[in-house]
Amino acid sequence: MFNYLLGEIYRMLRKKSMYIYFGCFAAGYALLAFIRSPDANGGSILSDAENLFMLLTTIVGGYLFAALYTDDLSSRNLSSLIGFGMSKTKIVLSKLILAALFGGAIFGLIPLYMSGVYVLLGHPPTAAILGSVYVYALYTFMIAFACAAVSAIVVYGLQRTTLGIVAYLLLSLGVVNQLISLFLSWDVVHNLLPGLGSHLMFAISGRVMTGIMSGEGVWTPSAEYVIYVTVASILAALAFRKKELEF
Numbered sequence: 001m002f003n004y005l006l007g008e009i010y011r012m013l014r015k016k017s018m019y020i021y022f023g024c025f026a027a028g029y030a031l032l033a034f035i036r037s038p039d040a041n042g043g044s045i046l047s048d049a050e051n052l053f054m055l056l057t058t059i060v061g062g063y064l065f066a067a068l069y070t071d072d073l074s075s076r077n078l079s080s081l082i083g084f085g086m087s088k089t090k091i092v093l094s095k096l097i098l099a100a101l102f103g104g105a106i107f108g109l110i111p112l113y114m115s116g117v118y119v120l121l122g123h124p125p126t127a128a129i130l131g132s133v134y135v136y137a138l139y140t141f142m143i144a145f146a147c148a149a150v151s152a153i154v155v156y157g158l159q160r161t162t163l164g165i166v167a168y169l170l171l172s173l174g175v176v177n178q179l180i181s182l183f184l185s186w187d188v189v190h191n192l193l194p195g196l197g198s199h200l201m202f203a204i205s206g207r208v209m210t211g212i213m214s215g216e217g218v219w220t221p222s223a224e225y226v227i228y229v230t231v232a233s234i235l236a237a238l239a240f241r242k243k244e245l246e247f
Contacts, residue, residue, distance in 0.1 A: 042124065149232040
């Protein structure tokens with residue numbers, strides 16, 4: 001498993017498309033910040049985080065999900081991995097670890113890049129503002145990571161690249177969350193299951209973000225988040241074990 005993780009890290013770091021993809025978005029952000037620079041100030045970076053970060057669940061998370069989860073399906077690499085003795089459960093766990101590593105690294109670098117852009121434009125953010133931007137980055141990472149964990153059920157259960165990507169997009173864009181929230185808002189459902197909407201993934205991640213910013217405890221929503229991702233991963237592993245590989 002360790003060798004597989006190292007091999008996947010090496011593979012990802014050598015993907016030219018990843019650098020081109022993220023480089024284009026980085027250049028686009030720098031251009032946007034430059035255009036807005038006459039009206040910018042030290043707090044502009046926080047405004048950017050509030051308005052743009054939710055798009056990163058799709059822009060960043062979507063690419064990583066496709067590269068980590070669906071590339072193996074496209075290349076028919078899963079059968080080779082299992083043929084060399086790697087269990088399906090370890091594959092699911094490895095992908096989760098890789099999503100955490102690459103997602104954490106990229107979402108950790110984004111606030112630094114944004115800060116560097118505004119420093120060059122003469123509007124350096126304060127440490128407090130940069131800290132708030134990192135809280136938004138953490139919230140976005142939590143959403144993207146959870147969406148990947150849930151979408152893995154589709155990837156390994158159905159083994160269809162397109163369906164896996166569609167599932168991730170619907171989750172990361174909040175479509176599924178809105179539909180479930182609408183269902184839970186019906187009077188009959190709300191009376192039977194009051195407050196269940198606060199335990200959806202977007203709400204859980206939001207409670208973690210609010211707790212950090214307000215200085216309140218984040219243990220309860222963090223525990224819910226871990227349970228959510230763990231259950232999704234278990235379901236993905238079970239779905240994978242029951243699905244025959246397609247060659």
